Amino acid sequence: MLSRAANNLYWMSRHIERAENTARLLDVTHRMSLLPYRIHETEQSWAEPWALPLIINGLASNYYERYPGPLSPDQVLRFMVLDPANPSSLYSCVQSARENARTVRGAITSEMYEDINATWLEMRNQDHDRLQAGGIGEFFEWVKIRSHQFRGVTFGTMLRDEGYNFIRLGTFIERADNTARLLDVKYHTLLPSAADVGGAVDYYQWGALLRSLSAFDAYRKVYRDLITPTKVTELLVLRDDVPRSLHACMNDIYDILKVICDDSSLEAERLAGELHAQLHYGRTEQIIALGLHEYLMAFLGKLMLLTTEINRDFLVPVYTQQQVMP
Amino acid sequence: MNKPVSYNEMYRADGAVHAHYKSYAQWLDGKPMDYLLQKQREADTLFTRLGITFAVYGDEGGVERSIPFDIIPRIIRKAAWKTVSNGACQRVRALNAFLKDIYHDQEIIKAGVIPAQQILGNKLYRPEMRGFQVPGDVYVHVAGIDIVKTGQDQFYVLEDNLRTPSGVSYMLENRKMMMRLFPELFAAVPVAPVEHYTDVLLDNLRAVAPAGVTNPTVVVLTPGSYNSAYFEHAFLAQQMGVELVEGLDLSVTNNRVYMRTTRGPQRVDVIYRRIDDDFLDPLAFRADSALGVPGLFAAYKAGNVTLANAIGSGVADDKSTYIYVPEMIRFYLGEEPIINNVPTWRLDRSDDLKYVLAHLPELVVKEVQGSGGYGMLVGPASTTQQIADFRERILHSPANYIAQPTLALSTCPTFCDSSIVPRHVDLRPYVLSGKTVTLVPGGLTRVALREGSLVVNSSQGGGTKDTWVLEE
Numbered sequence: 001m002l003s004r005a006a007n008n009l010y011w012m013s014r015h016i017e018r019a020e021n022t023a024r025l026l027d028v029t030h031r032m033s034l035l036p037y038r039i040h041e042t043e044q045s046w047a048e049p050w051a052l053p054l055i056i057n058g059l060a061s062n063y064y065e066r067y068p069g070p071l072s073p074d075q076v077l078r079f080m081v082l083d084p085a086n087p088s089s090l091y092s093c094v095q096s097a098r099e100n101a102r103t104v105r106g107a108i109t110s111e112m113y114e115d116i117n118a119t120w121l122e123m124r125n126q127d128h129d130r131l132q133a134g135g136i137g138e139f140f141e142w143v144k145i146r147s148h149q150f151r152g153v154t155f156g157t158m159l160r161d162e163g164y165n166f167i168r169l170g171t172f173i174e175r176a177d178n179t180a181r182l183l184d185v186k187y188h189t190l191l192p193s194a195a196d197v198g199g200a201v202d203y204y205q206w207g208a209l210l211r212s213l214s215a216f217d218a219y220r221k222v223y224r225d226l227i228t229p230t231k232v233t234e235l236l237v238l239r240d241d242v243p244r245s246l247h248a249c250m251n252d253i254y255d256i257l258k259v260i261c262d263d264s265s266l267e268a269e270r271l272a273g274e275l276h277a278q279l280h281y282g283r284t285e286q287i288i289a290l291g292l293h294e295y296l297m298a299f300l301g302k303l304m305l306l307t308t309e310i311n312r313d314f315l316v317p318v319y320t321q322q323q324v325m326p
Numbered sequence: 327m328n329k330p331v332s333y334n335e336m337y338r339a340d341g342a343v344h345a346h347y348k349s350y351a352q353w354l355d356g357k358p359m360d361y362l363l364q365k366q367r368e369a370d371t372l373f374t375r376l377g378i379t380f381a382v383y384g385d386e387g388g389v390e391r392s393i394p395f396d397i398i399p400r401i402i403r404k405a406a407w408k409t410v411s412n413g414a415c416q417r418v419r420a421l422n423a424f425l426k427d428i429y430h431d432q433e434i435i436k437a438g439v440i441p442a443q444q445i446l447g448n449k450l451y452r453p454e455m456r457g458f459q460v461p462g463d464v465y466v467h468v469a470g471i472d473i474v475k476t477g478q479d480q481f482y483v484l485e486d487n488l489r490t491p492s493g494v495s496y497m498l499e500n501r502k503m504m505m506r507l508f509p510e511l512f513a514a515v516p517v518a519p520v521e522h523y524t525d526v527l528l529d530n531l532r533a534v535a536p537a538g539v540t541n542p543t544v545v546v547l548t549p550g551s552y553n554s555a556y557f558e559h560a561f562l563a564q565q566m567g568v569e570l571v572e573g574l575d576l577s578v579t580n581n582r583v584y585m586r587t588t589r590g591p592q593r594v595d596v597i598y599r600r601i602d603d604d605f606l607d608p609l610a611f612r613a614d615s616a617l618g619v620p621g622l623f624a625a626y627k628a629g630n631v632t633l634a635n636a637i638g639s640g641v642a643d644d645k646s647t648y649i650y651v652p653e654m655i656r657f658y659l660g661e662e663p664i665i666n667n668v669p670t671w672r673l674d675r676s677d678d679l680k681y682v683l684a685h686l687p688e689l690v691v692k693e694v695q696g697s698g699g700y701g702m703l704v705g706p707a708s709t710t711q712q713i714a715d716f717r718e719r720i721l722h723s724p725a726n727y728i729a730q731p732t733l734a735l736s737t738c739p740t741f742c743d744s745s746i747v748p749r750h751v752d753l754r755p756y757v758l759s760g761k762t763v764t765l766v767p768g769g770l771t772r773v774a775l776r777e778g779s780l781v782v783n784s785s786q787g788g789g790t791k792d793t794w795v796l797e798e
Contacts, residue, residue, distance in 0.1 A: 001569070001587055001588055002569050002570075002571060002575055002585060002586065002587055002588075003575070003586045003587060003588055004571075004572065004574065004575050004586075005569070005570075006588050099551070102377065102551060102556075102560075103551045104560075104570075105377070105557075105560045105564070106560045106561070106563045106564030106570050107564075110376070113376070113377060114375055114376055114377075117375060117376070117377045118375050121374065121375065162588060166588075260588065262589065264590060313588075314588040315588075
């Protein structure tokens with residue numbers, strides 16, 4: 001298929017996945033903020049839960065440019081939900097996804113286009129104050145449902161062709177990236193207050209992390225035990241039966257790349273295989289010994305290399321001069 | 327001047343229904359306005375949700391709108407369709423012969439039928455195409471012929487669109503919409519299908535591939551997603567099952583055209599382009615074009631890729647060339663025109679100019695190279711001031727204008743503001759050439775939604791209807 005078309009499909013699903021992840025994170029943060037438990041070390045402003053959505057998306061400086069002064073939950077919400085000037089707001093993600101879809105509407109099914117277009121038309125008509133008044137949690141739920149629905153429509157209607165593979169590739173790369181970042185930032189926030197381990201604050205904090213990755217029930221089912229950092233790490237990094245874990249994402253990414261790579265794109269396949277093997281054969285103790293932060297940084301670095309390689313082999317739409325014609 | 331009485335396509339002067347509308351009228355009879363209103367809303371919602379939209383030139387930020395769709399179909403008798411169909415095909419055959427001639431031997435100039443200056447001095451004439459043999463001698467692969475009706479069997483050709491005529495996606499989507507809204511109607515009325523349009527188009531495009539290519543790769547070339555007709559480009563590519571490419575996706579190496587795919591460069595043989603000549607290739611035409619493909623024209627001239635429509639076909643659909651089409655039909659085909667031209671005054675002729683300036687309030691004046699309903703004057707619908715302003719523009723460069731009598735365009739019943747009222751319509755059938763010259767039974771009916779208005783262009787408040795050609 002056309003590289004530009006593949007690129008649009010890949011980014012369409014990345015944008016949708018990003019919207020869903022951001023909605024999840026905002027939802028959990030919002031719920032946490034309604035509880036009486038707070039982190040005590042308030043001098044660490046980056047540890048403030050409302051800073052998380054900004055840090056994870058690399059938006060802190062953008063935010064402070066727009067809203068100087070102390071971090072305000074209401075402003076973070078304004079910035080992350082409907083602000084068209086923020087390229088990672090829910091609004092912008094849906095707009096970009098729909099624009100990607102419109103550009104390649106011939107490469108997706110009409111049901112898919114109808115679905116994503118309807119989501120955009122509803123998004124376009126939202127108003128922040130009205131959302132707040134109606135309960136913003138409802139709106140996060142809506143974004144999640146629309147993302148689930150779009151994935152469902154894709155799964156249920158699309159030909160299993162190359163385009164389908166690029167759509168899935170985008171989803172899992174975005175998801176892996178998000179899980180790794182979220183885990184890293186949360187872990188930092190949580191570990192310092194060792195005194196609180198087992199306390200109520202800690203419980204809610206860890207619970208929030210798991211919930212924002214839809215892994216809370218899974219944790220209960222798998223461990224039937226107190227929430228501990230080591231087990232959370234195992235669950236979200238190494239277990240391949242948790243849909244948003246790094247291992248599960250890499251399973252899919254590696255499988256897809258094995259299909260779409262050919263002789264000219266072996267490096268992408270190799271990188272994915274290496275990342276996959278690390279997770280497949282990795283052990284929690286090793287990760288803890290190395291340090292989770294270091295481990296996750298190394299993972300994100302390799303994921304970045306992989307996306308660069310994917311970009312170069314399949315997606316970048318302009319010829320380079322060196323390329324040899326058949 | 328008295329307003330001419332328009333021919334109503336559904337009702338006779340005595341109020342009775344024309345025979346070919348009977349089944350539909352019976353169905354419509356029992357329907358309360360509420361029901362129609364609900365269906366109209368349903369259609370509007372669906373068009374928006376499906377994203378069947380166009381962008382209006384001049385609107386900021388690529389605003390998309392859906393084109394207004396009217397739920398009352400226009401019905402055409404089989405016999406009347408035969409006239410339209412034969413007339414449109416005849417015209418395209420003559421225009422194609424004309425293009426071949428003016429880029430080769432120029433017999434029509436030698437015979438004195440058309441002055442040399444009219445062609446060679448036209449800025450849409452492409453001297454680069456002189457002596458170049460296009461595959462199958464086909465220049466106009468897709469033509470949109472705008473036809474109006476003024477009486478039971480009276481048709482006129484208003485203009486020919488031979489460059490990149492658009493609107494055919496609406497012909498197809500309107501039919502889908504009608505079948506979705508009123509499936510029972512299609513059991514009661516024998517409507518000829520139009521759905522095979524894209525099959526015929528693909529078949530024709532494959533037939534004009536460069537010599538020696540057995541399994542040609544066809545693509546649709548679009549200026550991009552911000553173009554007003556992008557929906558249509560994507561639609562046609564999808565329906566034909568071919569790639570929709572932008573200039574950046576293509577490159578030329580050794581006079582061969584390739585598209586960049588996920589599996590490396592792939593050869594392209596036929597390009598159905600929806601980009602004007604000027605923007606196709608910055609090396610050959612406008613150097614500032616970012617939409618085109620450097621080297622495309624050289625690849626074309628080397629015979630390695632087919633462009634549809636051919637470069638240089640614009641000279642034949644210019645409004646100052648239009649007046650010669652009946653002569654072309656006689657000259658190349660030895661036939662009489664099946665559908666006539668609208669009588670036309672050319673304002674570069676002093677007698678014509680004098681007459682037109684004296685009769686502006688009753689005439690329609692158009693720019694020679696204008697399109698889309700921009701830059702025209704509809705005398706009877708304009709104020710004294712508007713006419714005076716337009717007079718100045720004409721006097722400034724008379725050769726830029728032609729004038730025609732204000733025709734009493736036929737009307738069709740149209741659903742407007744919860745009532746059914748007559749509105750003026752025209753018809754654009756799409757003639758396809760390649761293997762053969764043919765069209766599917768139907769076309770795009772455009773309707774002027776404002777009362778009394780004769781301007782049907784979507785950019786000027788026009789809407790569309792489904793067009794039903796009866797099979798018996």
